[in-house]
Amino acid sequence: MSEFDFDLFVIGAGSGGVRASRIAASHGARVAVAEEYRVGGTCVIRGCVPKKMLVYGAHFAEDLHAAARFGWTLEGVRFDWKTLRDNVLADVDRLNGLYQQTLDGNKVTTFHERARISGPHEVTLASGRKVSAGTILIATGSWPMVPEVEGAEHGITSNEVFHLESLPKRVAIAGGGYIANEFAGIFNALGCDVTIVNRSDRILRGYDDQIVDRLKQLSEAKGITFRLDAPFERIEKAADGTITIHVKNGEPIECDLLVFAVGRKPMSFDLGLEEVGVALSDKGAVIVDEHSRTNIPSIHAVGDVTDRVQLTPVAIREGHAFADTVFGGTPRTVDYGCIPSAVFSNPPLAGVGLTEEEARRRLGEVKVYTSDFRPMKNALTGNPERSLYKMICDGATGRVVGVHMISPEAPEILQVVAVAVKAGLTKQQFDDTVALHPSMAEELVLLK
Ligand SMILES: Cc1cc2nc3c(=O)[nH]c(=O)nc-3n(C[C@H](O)[C@H](O)[C@H](O)COP(=O)(O)OP(=O)(O)OC[C@H]3O[C@@H](n4cnc5c(N)ncnc54)[C@H](O)[C@@H]3O)c2cc1C
Ligand SMILES: NC(=O)c1ccc[n+]([C@@H]2O[C@H](COP(=O)([O-])OP(=O)(O)OC[C@H]3O[C@@H](n4cnc5c(N)ncnc54)[C@H](O)[C@@H]3O)[C@@H](O)[C@H]2O)c1
Numbered sequence: 001m002s003e004f005d006f007d008l009f010v011i012g013a014g015s016g017g018v019r020a021s022r023i024a025a026s027h028g029a030r031v032a033v034a035e036e037y038r039v040g041g042t043c044v045i046r047g048c049v050p051k052k053m054l055v056y057g058a059h060f061a062e063d064l065h066a067a068a069r070f071g072w073t074l075e076g077v078r079f080d081w082k083t084l085r086d087n088v089l090a091d092v093d094r095l096n097g098l099y100q101q102t103l104d105g106n107k108v109t110t111f112h113e114r115a116r117i118s119g120p121h122e123v124t125l126a127s128g129r130k131v132s133a134g135t136i137l138i139a140t141g142s143w144p145m146v147p148e149v150e151g152a153e154h155g156i157t158s159n160e161v162f163h164l165e166s167l168p169k170r171v172a173i174a175g176g177g178y179i180a181n182e183f184a185g186i187f188n189a190l191g192c193d194v195t196i197v198n199r200s201d202r203i204l205r206g207y208d209d210q211i212v213d214r215l216k217q218l219s220e221a222k223g224i225t226f227r228l229d230a231p232f233e234r235i236e237k238a239a240d241g242t243i244t245i246h247v248k249n250g251e252p253i254e255c256d257l258l259v260f261a262v263g264r265k266p267m268s269f270d271l272g273l274e275e276v277g278v279a280l281s282d283k284g285a286v287i288v289d290e291h292s293r294t295n296i297p298s299i300h301a302v303g304d305v306t307d308r309v310q311l312t313p314v315a316i317r318e319g320h321a322f323a324d325t326v327f328g329g330t331p332r333t334v335d336y337g338c339i340p341s342a343v344f345s346n347p348p349l350a351g352v353g354l355t356e357e358e359a360r361r362r363l364g365e366v367k368v369y370t371s372d373f374r375p376m377k378n379a380l381t382g383n384p385e386r387s388l389y390k391m392i393c394d395g396a397t398g399r400v401v402g403v404h405m406i407s408p409e410a411p412e413i414l415q416v417v418a419v420a421v422k423a424g425l426t427k428q429q430f431d432d433t434v435a436l437h438p439s440m441a442e443e444l445v446l447l448k
Contacts, residue, residue: 002030002134003132004121004132004133004134005032005131005132005133006029006030006031006032006109006131006132006133006134007024007029007030007031007133007134007135007327008020008021008024008029008030008031008032008133008134008135008136008137008326008327009031009032009033009034009115009123009131009133009135009136009137010031010032010033010034010136010137010139011033011034011115011117011123011136011137011138011139011140011271012033012034012035012041012138012139012140012141012267012303012305013033013034013035013039013040013041013099013103013110013139014040014041014042014043014044014139014140014141014303014315015041015042015043015044015303015312015315015316015319016041016139016141016302016303016304016315016316016318016319017033017035017041017137017139017302017303017319018033018039018040018041018099018102018103018319019315019316019319019320019323020137020139020302020319020320020322020323021033021103021106021108021323022102022103022106022108022323023319023320023323023324023327023328024323024326024327025106025107025108026106027323027324027327027328027329028327029323029327031106031107031108031109032108032109032110032111032131032133033103033108033109033110033111034110034111034112034113034114034115034123034125035110035111035112036112036113036114036115036126038096039096039099039100039103039110040092040095040096040099041141042141042142042304043312044092044095044096044099045092045096046158046159046162047158047312048312049091049092049095050088050089050091050092050162051158051182051183051186051344052344053084053087053088053091054084054088054162054186055182055185055186055344055346055348057084057088057186057190058185058186058187058189058190058346059189059346060079061079061189061190061191062189062346062383064077065381066377066380066381066383069380069381069382070380070381079190079191081164081166081167081190082166085162085163085164088162089162089163092162111125111131113125113126113127114126116270116271116272117136117138117271117272117273117275117276117278117299118130118272118275118276119276120136120276120296120297120298120299121133121134121136121298123136124272134298135298135299135300135326136298136299136300137299137300137301137302137319137322138268138271138273138278138286138294138299138300138301138302138305139301139302139303139305139315139319140266140267140268140271140303140305141267141303141304141305141315142264142265142266142267142304142305142307142310143264143265143267144157144158144159144260144261144262144263144264145260145262145263145264145265146260146262147174147232147260147262149232149233149234149235150234150235151234151235151236151237152235152260154235154236154237154243154258155174155235155243155258155259155260156257156258156259156260157259157260157261158179158183158259158261161183161259164257167187167190167191167192168187168192168255168256168257169192169193169256170192170193170195170254170255170256170257171187171192171193171194171195171255171256171257171258171259172194172195172196172197172243172245172253172255172257172258172259173187173194173195173196173197173258173259173261174197174198174232174258174259174260174261174262175196175197175198175260175261175262175263176196176198176199176200176202176203176204176205176226176228177203177204177205177261177262177263178204178261178343179259179261180196180198180203180259180261181196181203181204181215181219181343181345182343182344182345183259183261184196184219184224184345185219185344185345185346186346188219188222188223188224188346189346193223194223194224194225195224195225195226195227195253195255196219196224196225196226196227197227197230197232197245197247197253198226198227198228198229198230199229199230199231199232199262200228200229201228201229202228203215203216203226203228204343204349206355207343207349207351207355207404208351208355208356208357208390208402208404209355209356209357210356210370210388210390210404211349211351211388211390211404211405211406212349214349214386214388214406215343215345215347215349215406218347218385218406219345219346221384221385222346227247227250227253229249230247230248230249230250231247231248231249232245232246232247232248233246233247233248234246235258241256242254242255242256243255243256243257243258245258264304264310265283265284266283266284266285266286266304266305266306266307267304267305268280268284268285268286268305269284273286276296276299277295277296278294278295278296278299278301279294279295281307283307285305285306285307286301286305286306287306288300288301288302288306290333290334291321291322291325291331291333292306292318292321292322292325300322300326302315302318302319302322303315303318303319306318308336309336309339311339311341313339314334314336314339317334318334320332321333321334337422338352338353338418338421338422339352340352340414340415340417340418342410342411342414344411347385347387347406347407347408347410348406348407348408348409348410348411349404349405349406349410350404350405350406350410350411350413350414351402351403351404351405351414352402352403352404352414352417352418352421352422353392353400353401353402353403353421354392354401354402355392355402355404356368356390356392356402358402359392359394359401359402363394363395363396363401364395365394365395365396366392366393366394366395366401367392367393367394367395367398367427368390368391368392368393369390369391369393369427369447369448370388370389370390370391370447371387371388371389371443371444371446371447371448372386372387372388373386373387373389373440373443374386374387375387375407375408375440376438376440377408387405387406387407387408387410387440387443388405388406388407389403389404389405389407389443389444389447390402390403390404390405391403391427391430391444391447392404393426393427397426398426398427398428399424399425399426400420400421400425400426400427400430401421402421403417403418403421403444407440408440409440413440413441413444416441417444427447430444430445430447431445431447433445
């Protein structure tokens with residue numbers, strides 16, 4: 001009989017925590033997990049999943065317009081925000097139930113309360129109960145940042161945006177990253193007047209410049225306003241609900257809703273980490289090695305709280321590798337090379353591997369192939385938007401080191417391309433593959 005109540009205690013039932021719990025239990029470990037909010041975590045409850053549902057919902061605005069050109073008569077078409085919101089939230093409830101079933105089905109004990117680490121092998125629950133475990137896994141995720149500016153309390157974050165009572169007439173979104181561009185696309189399509197207010201003059205840092213420029217140009221053509229290089233000075237709210245944002249460069253911005261999307265900080269605060277001596281970075285991330293071990297041998301951490309790559313599939317892989325390593329007798333690490341990612345803006349963009357700028361810096365000789373085309377569907381609907389595909393190759397070997405695209409269905413296409421880039425295929429091998437016609441993806445094997 002073990003000296004501990006459990007072999008593994010996981011704090012946080014999100015993407016990383018649920019995967020680690022399930023896999024550790026399947027290896028025979030006695031596992032408990034604590035969740036202070038809802039099982040499923042950010043991705044399922046207030047992130048990727050409800051966001052993507054809103055993207056689908058918003059896109060009907062364009063699809064219905066296009067339908068007329070394809071011969072459909074649509075009378076009395078109208079949009080009801082509450083129907084979309086409630087259906088999305090109902091689906092979140094369904095998924096929350098499925099995640100709980102996964103834990104129950106794998107005999108993982110769930111504590112529906114906040115947990116704090118009170119010793120290298122001990123966790124104290126909000127109820128005061130103390131639980132011991134051979135290993136503790138911190139999988140607490142991250143939390144939206146709010147800038148320290150006067151009047152910041154008048155804004156909301158992505159935590160609240162899924163629950164709006166009504167759609168605002170004018171919305172300002174602070175930030176120029178993933179969440180800002182995704183919600184700009186959603187609100188714009190649903191008829192709101194959208195302004196993106198970013199501190200620096202660059203949006204979507206880390207993505208290929210040419211692809212980002214195309215998104216900005218297409219967003220502006222749809223009526224989205226960009227106020228770049230505009231740090232906040234103060235925010236005011238009038239009695240009629242109007243929010244005025246004063247920025248350093250330029251005129252104040254008036255809106256009815258302000259959403260902060262300025263990044264997420266690791267949820268490492270008030271967890272007892274300093275008392276137990278778990279080392280944190282200056283940004284508050286739990287510092288781990290390639291096996292997700294902290295400096296305390298019995299404590300590990302995975303997912304956003306470690307601030308490696310803040311994406312769901314990465315948190316899941318880290319949780320899985322941790323469980324296989326510690327409880328499955330198979331040491332595993334996560335390969336962070338060639339992680340594909342997408343921004344579900346309108347249109348979406350996606351990328352894998354090196355951007356052109358990175359490739360030129362690292363490789364020297366680089367060949368770049370592009371296709372700038374109007375998708376066939378857009379030609380019939382009269383939509384002037386053009387797609388841009390970009391392939392970056394090592395000039396010496398012809399190996400494809402990066403693919404970047406902005407286009408309808410770009411995330412769907414890029415997931416498959418990522419396999420080829422990860423496998424180290426060359427441009428010639430793409431060219432040797434016969435095109436699938438007519439498709440947008442065929443451009444990838446026809447690049448000149
Ligand atoms: C709006 C939005 C959209 C996103 N879209 C995408 C996307 O399209 N694709 C993508 O790959 N990623 C996306 N992400 C990022 C993705 O959601 C995260 O990278 C992922 O959820 C991280 O998983 P995790 O396990 O580290 O943390 P989480 O999933 O956040 O889980 C952590 C859990 O721990 C709980 N918790 C925290 N502290 C305690 C405590 N002390 N006691 C008990 N429980 C605690 C929290 O309540 C939470 O449920 C999005 C994020 C947001 C905010
Ligand atoms: N499609 C996806 O995979 C997806 C979608 C949403 C979120 N996410 C994850 O969640 C994380 C958080 O998303 P996010 O959009 O909040 O962060 P982000 O890191 O993508 O972007 C933050 C943006 O805010 C700006 N900024 C920072 N401080 C500011 C300030 N004080 N005033 C104005 N602008 C400021 C930055 O310049 C940057 O453009 C992402 O990094 C990503 O890993 C992923």
